[in-house]
Amino acid sequence: MKLYTYQRNSAGERVRIALGLKGLAYEYVSVPGLAEGEYRRINPQGLMPALELDNGQVIAQSGAILAFLEERFPEPPLLPADPVLRAQSRSFGLFIAAEMHAVTVSRVRRFVADELGAGPEGEALWLAHWTAEGLARLEAMLAQRSQDFTFCYGETPGWADLHLIPALRNARRFDVALASYERLLAVEGACAEIPAFQAARPEAQPDFISSDLSSRA
């Protein structure tokens, strides 16, 4: 399999974590290194990541890739066995993907700053608002769990956790204060010990550039 991604691509990091948790080898393809127009030919959505199967078929959208991996390579599972915990894991992940990440990705931020004319101050207001509001709701979701777990919805890392870690990384990059989200930070601490999470970080990717660490671009 080939994964089309980029070191700082949050949705790609979710898939990298999943591939690592399932012990699946893959070829890393850095999308910014492709020729102009080539990626859109491979993935008409034009967004990262995309997974190319060995037969050449391509799957776009991290949530669809994760569901494919879970069905094709069920062990170890990313989702809990209990139907309601499964649903809560998916709900937590979708909230991050749709309500936080989709409104703060770079093309949306650029449109806010440039096309709407809100400038860098408007962009900062936008990022702070959706990120802080989103984190508060994620913390509330974990507070409503029927029991405390080491990870979001279980004693092994999975679907919800692999969405949370890149979201917390983005929040730090956007200078959003995290100290009050103690349940989210506890899960982050547990994930930091897991090799699949370590190997999926931007810094561990072949196209990482150290100067990017402090940049929002």
Add this chain to the structure above:
Amino acid sequence: MKLYTYQRNSAGERVRIALGLKGLAYEYVSVPGLAEGEYRRINPQGLMPALELDNGQVIAQSGAILAFLEERFPEPPLLPADPVLRAQSRSFGLFIAAEMHAVTVSRVRRFVADELGAGPEGEALWLAHWTAEGLARLEAMLAQRSQDFTFCYGETPGWADLHLIPALRNARRFDVALASYERLLAVEGACAEIPAFQAARPEAQPDFISSDLSSRA
């Protein structure tokens, strides 16, 4: 089961269609009719829809509700049996949910118009941009199918179609021209014949107000 939704809630319409396709009865709860704060207590995400099971457990996010229904009530399936068509169906749905709907829902539009100070003109620019760009990519996804189907990814309606229909309704409400998206319109025509799609329309809901038909609010 109880579905917390509202007539014009697009994500809720997806679930209403799914419930109809699977022949499942449910109680319709109109969220604007609830007391202040009550819905946030039921669903800490605060967004519509949410599905309350008969044991009182609540699932938020339409994608998580759809996955729950597909696993709990597998017949008739919403997803194709073929793994790649399943993935493409999910990808198509996620693109609509995250890249189109999440950036054009009313709370995001209000933030654009009011908090960013872009006003009604900025809001109109925003809606037209993300809707038209999104529809063009959806049409390109269908153009890349290995074969033409009556519905998005098969000869029976399902996961991708129930995302598409509310998205086309929103596009019309936002005055986006649709004539060039012939594959999307062909699927829409096929869905219009299906009772589950007819019963899920805003006009068929108990809280429909006829004056809403032409409003963007």
